[in-house]
Amino acid sequence: MKIVQFLINDDRVRVGVLDGENVIDLNASDDTIPPSLVEFLAEGDALDRIQKVVSNPGKLHRLAEVQLLPPITRPDKVLGVALNYKEACDRGNIPYPAEPIVFSKFASTIIGPYDVVKKPLASEAVDWEVELVVVIGKKAQNVRAENALDYVFGYTATQDLTAKDWITRNGGQMLLCKNMDNFCPLGPCVITKDEIPDPHNIRVKTWVNGVLKQDGNTVEMVHRIHRIIEYLSRAMTLLPGDIICTGTPSGVGATQYPPQYLQKGDLLESEVEKIGRMANRIV
Template sequence: MKLLRYGLPGFEKPGLMHADGTVRDLSDHIADISAATLSPLMLEQLRGLDIEGLPMVEKPGRIGACIGHPGKCICIGLNYSDHAAETGATPPNQPIIFAKAVTAICGPYDDVEMPRGSDALDWEVELAVVMGDTAKYVSEEDALNYVAGYAVMNDVSERTFQTKLEGQWTKGKSHDTFGPIGPWLVTTDELPDPHNLDMWLDVNGERRQTGNTNTLIFNVPQVISYLSRFMTLKPGDIISTGTPPGVAMGMKPPQWLKEGDVMTLGIDGLGEQKQTVVAA
């Protein structure tokens, strides 16, 4: 299934993308695409619905973040060896973990704000994992059983805030609109293996990032198992798994985003996003 949310910010409704390209309304069956509706049991009930009989949404308008009200968003840094190389970093021996504030999460076509004082705004196409069950001390072998689905995410970053201000990376990752996710959540029955997906990102029509999830240093089961040692992962939590090479920070000289720039990005089977950079 491809689950999505449509409507104005704060008033999104749950929907399903039909194979014919139409959006079908799920409001009569669930209140939202969120923690309460991502359990294996609930997803199985949704799969059993008569999709043809669901109301068609004629004009869905804005597409919101594909997951509503996530409890936390945990990101993995330097998780592609070629991205680590372009930034001059040594590939890590263990996953690098940082947090992105959930207030950064937004829709896949929403504008991305350039923070006040920003001089190094960057892009990062990433595979996002959305949890569907509570995971604590899970094994790598069982880890994928706790996943509800996958989505495209742009881990927008302000590199000066991230690397030159004292403290941790979170301050460079958490401005409002720094987490576009969607357009939809693809459930695991449609995407059983997330480890061979082409991914890309363009800025103003020029290709900047090209990669594939088969070059992840730490794959999805490893990341979930590792995180579950340090924190309980809950339904609706987002894990953003890292970005391939081609970010602005790795260019010589860096080509930071500026107001009016347009980012277009996507991952095979997970859809595409598009954002315009605006002043905060």
């Protein structure tokens, strides 16, 4: 199933399920369902309740008539893994990291799959980085790798936008380069993990103004998802709705010759196989 958050006619956020060209309105069918996927996952029985509604859907909306929002908003944690694709490391002559290199993004950076990205005045080198995103489904602490996928609810997609000219500033820390406003387009849906039995064979792509820039596959990950979850859960408790951005393949703007970065007016399109495509205009 593909889970979305959306608006229609009013300002009330709703949770729904994509059904072809329609959206099943979960909140209209069951008014006890929270209008937030993070809150819904925290209740512990989200999947069973979603399946119950989908088996006998009530209110439907035409997909063309709704505004899709980020499928996850206000998670407790947004975590990312750097240098996690072998080809990208190889092209940069960078050794594969022995352990996951972890950074954080603020939940406030999350925007919708079709929202505009406001280019920050502070950076002249905003780069694209398409990524498969893990959505945690239940509390995970000291998880073993062999059981790690049991804690996954599903997957979504992001552009982990990065101000590359800030990476070498402030002592080389990654906080500001990753957390400028609008730096986490997310969506268009969260697909439940049963739809992606092998998350390590998924194509991820980026286009800028219709030109293909990134075309990779998650098979190239240095650290696989179950290992990443084990690693993180040893250091912190992962909560329902937390998201983990799993790294980006080669083809980012900084590695082009000459380097290319996002400019006002550019159309940034991102696609993760089975999840869908986002389109964000740079303004």
